[in-house]
Amino acid sequence: xxxxxxxxxxLQQAARxxxxxxxxxxxxxLDGLPQRAIAEGVLDAVRPRLRHLRPPRPLSVERLLFLTxxxxxxxxRDWRPGQGVIPRSAIMPMAEQLRAVEPALISxxxxxxxxxxxxxxxxxxxxxxxxWPAALQTLPRNPPAGWADAGLQPQSFAEIARICxxxxxxxxxxxxxxxVGRDGPPEASLxxxxxxxxxxxxxxxxxxxxxxxxxxxxxxxxVAVVAGLNQAMAPPAERALDRYLSGMQPRLEGSDLxxxxxAAVRFALILEDLDSAVTREKPKRAQLLQALRMNAAQSxxxxxxxxxxxxxxxxxxxxxxxxxxxxxxxxxxxxxAMALRGIGESARRLHASGAAERLFAPVLAQLTSxxxxxxxxxxxxxxxDSLRLLELxxxxxxxxxxxxxxxxxxx
Amino acid sequence: MQPFDASSIxxxxxxxxxxxxxxxxxxxxxxxxxxxxxxRLRLGNGLGIEVLVPNPAxxxxxxxxxxxxxxxxxxxxxxxxxxxxxxxxxxxxxTELQPEHVRAAARLAASTGLAGRRVRHAGLxxxxxxxxxxxxxxxxxxxxxxxPTCPIEEDRRRAVSLVVRVSAIADAATLLKADYAxxxxxxLDGWGLLAILWRLTPAEARIAVLRRCVAxxxxxxxxxLRWPACxxxxxxxxxxxxxxxxxxxxxxxxxxxxxxxxxxx
Numbered sequence: 001x002x003x004x005x006x007x008x009x010x011l012q013q014a015a016r017x018x019x020x021x022x023x024x025x026x027x028x029x030l031d032g033l034p035q036r037a038i039a040e041g042v043l044d045a046v047r048p049r050l051r052h053l054r055p056p057r058p059l060s061v062e063r064l065l066f067l068t069x070x071x072x073x074x075x076x077r078d079w080r081p082g083q084g085v086i087p088r089s090a091i092m093p094m095a096e097q098l099r100a101v102e103p104a105l106i107s108x109x110x111x112x113x114x115x116x117x118x119x120x121x122x123x124x125x126x127x128x129x130x131x132w133p134a135a136l137q138t139l140p141r142n143p144p145a146g147w148a149d150a151g152l153q154p155q156s157f158a159e160i161a162r163i164c165x166x167x168x169x170x171x172x173x174x175x176x177x178x179x180v181g182r183d184g185p186p187e188a189s190l191x192x193x194x195x196x197x198x199x200x201x202x203x204x205x206x207x208x209x210x211x212x213x214x215x216x217x218x219x220x221x222x223v224a225v226v227a228g229l230n231q232a233m234a235p236p237a238e239r240a241l242d243r244y245l246s247g248m249q250p251r252l253e254g255s256d257l258x259x260x261x262x263a264a265v266r267f268a269l270i271l272e273d274l275d276s277a278v279t280r281e282k283p284k285r286a287q288l289l290q291a292l293r294m295n296a297a298q299s300x301x302x303x304x305x306x307x308x309x310x311x312x313x314x315x316x317x318x319x320x321x322x323x324x325x326x327x328x329x330x331x332x333x334x335x336x337a338m339a340l341r342g343i344g345e346s347a348r349r350l351h352a353s354g355a356a357e358r359l360f361a362p363v364l365a366q367l368t369s370x371x372x373x374x375x376x377x378x379x380x381x382x383x384x385d386s387l388r389l390l391e392l393x394x395x396x397x398x399x400x401x402x403x404x405x406x407x408x409x410x411x
Numbered sequence: 412m413q414p415f416d417a418s419s420i421x422x423x424x425x426x427x428x429x430x431x432x433x434x435x436x437x438x439x440x441x442x443x444x445x446x447x448x449x450x451r452l453r454l455g456n457g458l459g460i461e462v463l464v465p466n467p468a469x470x471x472x473x474x475x476x477x478x479x480x481x482x483x484x485x486x487x488x489x490x491x492x493x494x495x496x497x498x499x500x501x502x503x504x505x506t507e508l509q510p511e512h513v514r515a516a517a518r519l520a521a522s523t524g525l526a527g528r529r530v531r532h533a534g535l536x537x538x539x540x541x542x543x544x545x546x547x548x549x550x551x552x553x554x555x556x557x558x559p560t561c562p563i564e565e566d567r568r569r570a571v572s573l574v575v576r577v578s579a580i581a582d583a584a585t586l587l588k589a590d591y592a593x594x595x596x597x598x599l600d601g602w603g604l605l606a607i608l609w610r611l612t613p614a615e616a617r618i619a620v621l622r623r624c625v626a627x628x629x630x631x632x633x634x635x636l637r638w639p640a641c642x643x644x645x646x647x648x649x650x651x652x653x654x655x656x657x658x659x660x661x662x663x664x665x666x667x668x669x670x671x672x673x674x675x676x
């Protein structure tokens with residue numbers, strides 16, 4: 001049943017205004033609701049923030065059913081026919097239909113995944129291998145019950161069903177490729193899988209690549225491998241890449257410092273890979289990548305400006321003032337230093353403006369000075385602690401220089 | 412950290428084939444910089460220290476670099492420098508490295524605190540034995556359990572090869588234990604670091620770490636194959652070749668492995 005639009009808008013507004021902690025609690029509560037329409041509607045308003053906060057989402061039959069093609073699932077208001085995507089509102093009627101025709105299987109899978117999280121990829125692979133072929137075999141010819149109640153038009157069913165059929169047919173292989181894609185293009189598995197997919201036509205190739213590219217460490221390389229299989233594969237592969245590029249966003253704001261560092265490093269590496277996709281025939285890609293690069297570099301620099309003081313300078317001053325700082329406090333500072341360095345290096349890789357260097361310079365000077373003045377032993381913040389921070393922030397060559405200076409002064 | 416440029420070490424000599432003696436194979440060191448983790452150290456011909464690192468192109472063999480060159484190319488951490496500095500008096504005396512020397516040097520380096528407070532505590536704690544037969548059995552078992560979940564055929568074959576090797580190491584070490592403690596230390600050398608690394612690896616990073624373990628797996632020396640119970644170490648299944656630029660272990664993980672390795676018993 002569709003939620004009252006006015007109530008939904010109010011709930012969405014409240015979710016948008018919630019603090020991170022409250023939003024995580026809200027997501028957890030909504031995940032437990034049996035009526036998904038209103039829960040998904042509220043969550044639609046805050047999905048970009050949830051992506052950063054990464055709450056541990058439970059693995060449900062509905063999520064598992066559409067897991068391999070989640071990049072192709074969009075908010076109902078963003079869905080248009082002929083775009084190769086699925087409205088989120090189609091999930092519930094499709095899942096309910098499958099539950100009605102395969103009650104024993106769905107019940108068994110539900111029991112097996114009860115309490116599991118989406119991060120359990122192995123369990124998802126195991127249960128997906130049972131669920132996706134069953135969903136394919138029982139895919140109805142006409143819209144299932146609840147289709148109209150979900151706000152979907154009957155004429156949209158054929159297209160959505162065709163997309164689902166393609167992705168369920170190849171679900172097991174796609175999930176496997178997605179799991180290994182973060183370690184580089186799994187060429188040995190990629191080629192045979194896409195040869196099979198290509199037999200279904202260019203739309204299938206484009207859909208399957210569209211589902212994989214957001215999870216690939218080297219999306220351009222992946223597209224090149226697929227496009228290189230035969231001439232007919234190249235156009236859909238290139239279309240999938242263009243679509244992926246047009247929807248690409250750094251999304252580096254708002255996350256935890258360490259997560260942002262990892263995301264920034266990953267994003268910088270992906271952009272380096274995507275540089276290889278810029279050709280004379282595709283000049284717009286260069287503009288797009290440059291805009292993304294500048295945008296991400298700016299996010300990194302802004303985060304450095306804000307976090308350098310709050311996460312490093314102030315906690316360092318606190319540690320220096322304490323006669324016996326705890327190991328946990330020192331290690332927490334080290335983690336922040338590592339994250340700041342990751343963000344700084346990503347900023348440099350994305351756009352070498354020198355802004356990151358300027359932000360690091362004062363704290364590096366302070367640590368170099370501390371390396372000569374602090375005690376070598378005792379219970380306080382020690383010389384080794386400051387050298388280590390220096391190394392984490394600026395690398396071993398800078399730290400070694402600091403170490404040599406401290407040794408020469410202590411002689 | 413600057414991205415590692417593999418071409419910076421490609422002009423060094425490559426050691427392919429089986430090393431004749433354990434001393435030629437070198438001793439695995441618990442380095443904390445990603446490019447050096449579990450690389451091996453040995454006394455070079457000119458009495459300087461040499462470091463052996465897996466071929467970064469993924470091909471068989473190890474590059475042999477004088478430590479002075481490794482400092483430029485492989486970005487050792489301050490803690491790595493401290494470890495090698497601790498070994499220098501031994502090597503200056505012409506002593507060939509043994510696993511126990513590297514363990515003692517690692518303990519000394521750990522106590523400086525340059526690899527962090529957790530590692531320093533482990534370095535200052537009561538001396539513990541390095542990971543032994545039980546750790547190898549647990550490693551083989553953990554790999555075996557993970558194997559069916561591995562989504563890539565080539566990696567499954569790599570894991571199978573590793574299970575066979577680790578099991579053979581455990582068998583050989585079991586039989587050597589009573590009478591040949593030093594030989595057992597050589598047989599186990601390097602594998603303890605890999606066993607701990609695997610144990611500390613979260614599920615989503617297992618494939619990358621498996622490949623790194625395969626690259627870092629110490630080869631058996633000819634000398635070992637003549638020891639009682641060790642001939643099987645020369646008949647190991649081939650693993651598929653690795654792709655270039657196999658992901659390195661993050662420095663935080665290297666430090667966590669070092670802390671556990673020092674505390675193992």
